[in-house]
Amino acid sequence: MNQAAPLSLSNSKKNKQVVVKWSDADIKILSHQRLRGACPCAKCRAARIQGKISLVDADVELIAMNPMGYGLQMVFSDGHDRGIYPWSYLQELGT
Numbered sequence: 695m696n697q698a699a700p701l702s703l704s705n706s707k708k709n710k711q712v713v714v715k716w717s718d719a720d721i722k723i724l725s726h727q728r729l730r731g732a733c734p735c736a737k738c739r740a741a742r743i744q745g746k747i748s749l750v751d752a753d754v755e756l757i758a759m760n761p762m763g764y765g766l767q768m769v770f771s772d773g774h775d776r777g778i779y780p781w782s783y784l785q786e787l788g789t
């Protein structure tokens with residue numbers, strides 16, 4: 695559970711994906727849509743439980759990633775910035 699921060703993170707706005715390098719042998723690619731759809735804030739969690747995942751726009755973009763110590767706050771082009779993604783959660787998404 696005590697996942698350390700990745701070695702590097704790079705947000706490719708052109709490809710709409712984030713490349714997360716956990717180690718030299720463990721590099722994961724997460725699409726912006728996937729990240730938005732997996733937003734861990736209370737509102738999005740509730741929406742997913744209710745089956746409203748389709749609300750995520752396929753063209754959604756990740757505008758910014760703000761380090762929060764234990765993870766990242768992500769800001770999306772649809773104005774949503776409530777999600778804070780702990781490192782452990784981010785790693786789960788990449789598997």
Ligand SMILES: [Zn+2]
Nearest residue numbers: 733735738777
């Ligand atoms: Zn959310």
